Amino acid sequence: MAAEGILPSVGSVGDSFDNALAESVNSSYKTELIDHQPPYPGAAELSLATAEWVAFYNRQRPNGYCQDLTPDRAEALYYHRQRHPHTEEALR
Template identity: 40%
Template sequence: MADNGILPSMGSVGDSYDNALMENSFSTLKIELVYRRSWRTRDEAENDLFASIDGFYNTERIQKDLGWLSPDEYEAAWHAAQAEPTTVPASPTRSR
């Protein structure tokens, strides 16, 4: 992680703020997929899990916290905003 400039934890020691987002994501995944299905093999489960995350959750499932966009739409909009040149306003001229 350090080689890629990623911090392993953003919270302080002893708090659970780092885990809250992932716990929420796993809860949603279980409610929307796991508790509604059963699989005959591990491969079936892994393929369905991948299809659910990459084929639906990231591409189609809109989220309130992302401005009612899917994660893919939000990320594309963010990258587009980063690519736009920023303009620096001209300094006002002073008259004396």
């Protein structure tokens, strides 16, 4: 890309600000875990709450980007389809 004068990202290296899906997840995280909760007493408590939120987000929460499946289920279906490309299975 550099040889063609194309910049790979509009953000700084390592951030997700130019990725719509990541921005959506970041927004949900801030809204659900940070903005509407009392302040966490320390980094350890925030880390634990973050891990619990991520587990909920991936395992239980349907996501429109994943055709209203949980991210875990969408990933499982993706890899199943890679191993068995000619099978038809229900999305749920």
